[in-house]
Amino acid sequence: xxxxxxxxxxxxxxxxxxxxxxxxxxxxxxxxxxxxxxxxxxxxxxxxxxxxxxxxxxxxxxxxxxxxxxxxxxxxxxxxxxxxxxxxxxxxxxxxxxxxxxxxxxxxxxxxx
Amino acid sequence: xxxxxxxxxxxxxxxxxxxxxxxxxxxxxxxxxxxxxxxxxxxxxxxxxxxxxxxxxxxxxxxxxxxxxxxxxxxxxxxxxxxxxxxxxxxxxxxxxxxxxxxxxxxxxxxxxxx
Numbered sequence: 001x002x003x004x005x006x007x008x009x010x011x012x013x014x015x016x017x018x019x020x021x022x023x024x025x026x027x028x029x030x031x032x033x034x035x036x037x038x039x040x041x042x043x044x045x046x047x048x049x050x051x052x053x054x055x056x057x058x059x060x061x062x063x064x065x066x067x068x069x070x071x072x073x074x075x076x077x078x079x080x081x082x083x084x085x086x087x088x089x090x091x092x093x094x095x096x097x098x099x100x101x102x103x104x105x106x107x108x109x110x111x112x113x
Numbered sequence: 114x115x116x117x118x119x120x121x122x123x124x125x126x127x128x129x130x131x132x133x134x135x136x137x138x139x140x141x142x143x144x145x146x147x148x149x150x151x152x153x154x155x156x157x158x159x160x161x162x163x164x165x166x167x168x169x170x171x172x173x174x175x176x177x178x179x180x181x182x183x184x185x186x187x188x189x190x191x192x193x194x195x196x197x198x199x200x201x202x203x204x205x206x207x208x209x210x211x212x213x214x215x216x217x218x219x220x221x222x223x224x225x226x227x228x
Contacts, residue, residue: 006155043117043219043220043221046216046217089156093215099168099169100161101158104155106153
């Protein structure tokens, strides 16, 4: 099955700095890569996703890049704000149709004012 | 639009006791998932339903866990008997398979503590 590795496990930045979280996956057939944000005690929520036919996608201060050859994808957050503090999970599907997501172990992002 | 509803939010039981969690997905969502999230970890799939059919239960510990989704709407996840290692947050999620999106909508979870 699919295996998703996520790094770092914790990331501390100053407000206004950029943050980068990286994930690798094992199954070359995976073709959908979402990122979820989970605030403390809350439910995970989708913040951005990318499909394998696209190399980069942006949405305001967040962006995701995908390198299918190397089987890794990354989340980039620019101009970080304290409200960006949360746990971020990457995920990948082992096959087409978004059937079952395999999640990474998460990255706790702390943004200090 | 109402989100995914789960109950109970919190449950504390002693080991060897049974426990059940309930999930009501977003109306019209065909796909329903049960995930388990251990402290400091990502969600791990227990079972996925397409309508009322369990299509991926390979990670469900079938000796003590069971699930059902009668009529393809609500779902119940049961643990009997519970063990100390079952302490976790049990997340239900749903997705609209008819839309070209992979977005999962999660409930707020049921936090289980086994003493």
